[in-house]
Amino acid sequence: MKFSPDEIVFWEYGFINLNLTIVTTWAIMLVLTIAAGLITRNLKKDLQISSWQSLLEIIVININSQIEEIGIDNPKKYIGFIGTLFLFIATANLFVILPWYQAPTASISTTAALALCVFLAVPFFGITEKGFKDYLKSYVQPTFIMLPFNLIGEVSRTLALAVRLFGNIMSGGVIVAIMLSVAPLIFPAIMNALGLITGMVQAYIFSILATVYIAAAVKNIESIK
Amino acid sequence: MENSTLIALVSIITAGVIMIVGSIFPAISEGKAVATALSSLAQQPDAAPTITRTLFVGLAMIESTAIYCFVLAMILIFANPFWNHFIGS
Numbered sequence: 001m002k003f004s005p006d007e008i009v010f011w012e013y014g015f016i017n018l019n020l021t022i023v024t025t026w027a028i029m030l031v032l033t034i035a036a037g038l039i040t041r042n043l044k045k046d047l048q049i050s051s052w053q054s055l056l057e058i059i060v061i062n063i064n065s066q067i068e069e070i071g072i073d074n075p076k077k078y079i080g081f082i083g084t085l086f087l088f089i090a091t092a093n094l095f096v097i098l099p100w101y102q103a104p105t106a107s108i109s110t111t112a113a114l115a116l117c118v119f120l121a122v123p124f125f126g127i128t129e130k131g132f133k134d135y136l137k138s139y140v141q142p143t144f145i146m147l148p149f150n151l152i153g154e155v156s157r158t159l160a161l162a163v164r165l166f167g168n169i170m171s172g173g174v175i176v177a178i179m180l181s182v183a184p185l186i187f188p189a190i191m192n193a194l195g196l197i198t199g200m201v202q203a204y205i206f207s208i209l210a211t212v213y214i215a216a217a218v219k220n221i222e223s224i225k
Numbered sequence: 226m227e228n229s230t231l232i233a234l235v236s237i238i239t240a241g242v243i244m245i246v247g248s249i250f251p252a253i254s255e256g257k258a259v260a261t262a263l264s265s266l267a268q269q270p271d272a273a274p275t276i277t278r279t280l281f282v283g284l285a286m287i288e289s290t291a292i293y294c295f296v297l298a299m300i301l302i303f304a305n306p307f308w309n310h311f312i313g314s
Contacts, residue, residue, distance in 0.1 A: 069278070160289055167292030174299065205285040208278065 004170070005102040006109060021107040028091050028104070059087075066208070071215050078214060081121055085114065086207035093169060093199025096192065103199070106169045108162065115162035118210045119154070126217035138217065161209060168202045169195075229311055236305050240298040247294025254287050 005020035012018070039052045049057075063083045067075035092105050104110045126135040139150045172195030179188045262280040266273060300306075 066278075069274070163296060164285065164289040164292055167289075167296045170299075171292070171295055201281065202285075205281060208282055209285070212282070 004107050005104060006107045008102075020102055021104045021110055024092070024095075024102065025104045025110060028088065028095070032087060032091060059083075063207075067211055070208070070211050071219065072211070078125070078211070081117075082207050082211050082214070085117070085210055086203055089114070089165070089203035089206055090200060093203055094196070096172075096196060096199065102173065103169050105165055105199075105202075106173050108166045111162040111166040114165070114206070115158045118161060118213060119158040121210070122154075122213050122217045125214050129218040135217070157209075157213065161206065165202055165206055168198050172198055229308070232305070232308050232311060236301045236308065240301040243294045243298045243301070247291050247298075251287050251291035255284055258283055258287065 005024065008020040010018045010020070010023065036056075039050075039056050043053060044050070060079065060083070063079055063086060064075045067078055067082060072078060089105060092103050092110075095101050096103055123135065126138070130138075140147050141150075172191070176188050176191050176195065179191050258280065262276055266276055269276075
């Protein structure tokens with residue numbers, strides 16, 4: 001049984017190989033880029049706007065308000081990163097409705113890459129917002145003894161982000177595969193619908209957790225007290 | 226008993242035990258979390274967005290322990306490194 005899209009290889013040269021994960025990832029990137037380009041090509045400020053523009057406005061406004069609710073004052077600075085994460089994962093999980101499609105998020109390499117992006121973005125935003133010295137100081141809060149625990153927490157939460165998304169999406173695929181061999185008539189479709197919900201929730205969770213981590217890094221220590 | 230039989234036996238039993246433990250306890254704690262969230266929603270419907278968001282994040286945190294167990298069981302059954310090593314040699 002193949003339960004990772006990494007195992008379907010189209011082309012191989014030395015250690016470089018082109019598998020289904022890379023193909024679908026690039027396809028999703030292409031779809032997102034072309035869609036965003038087409039929609040934002042002629043934006044209007046009238047009362048009559050196109051339905052696509054209003055869809056995009058709903059998405060952007062909602063992401064902005066979600067980021068703001070977590071405690072970041074200027075969400076426009078972070079929506080580029082967090083919104084992209086959300087849109088990519090959500091689209092990747094939504095396309096499960098297409099036949100013969102396997103979500104790239106069902107491969108540990110994709111989710112590890114996304115989690116590494118969060119892992120690097122947290123110190124990046126922290127340093128740009130608070131300065132290098134103040135950011136390093138946040139590791140020895142509340143006392144110096146907590147330094148190793150803070151460092152371990154930084155690594156383990158990245159691992160948890162990657163494994164959570166991978167496990168949820170992969171388990172959906174595995175359950176559908178098992179159902180196909182046990183009760184192939186209706187149940188796989190129901191489980192697929194359930195996988196769709198799980199995928200959306202996981203996209204939300206991933207971006208919310210990324211926001212929480214970034215918010216913890218950019219918040220001033222004085223303002224918390 | 227042969228080594229391969231032993232490895233298969235231990236892997237399958239361990240995978241079962243992992244799934245037992247890893248589904249019972251996350252289920253209990255998720256039930257507790259949802260029950261608490263529902264009662265606080267009934268008390269304070271105004272705080273619904275905050276409670277829902279925190280509930281989702283917390284559920285994901287709890288869920289991830291179950292997912293770790295699931296991934297481990299999957300590795301033990303479908304991609305067992307000991308088994309592969311033994312078959313390969």
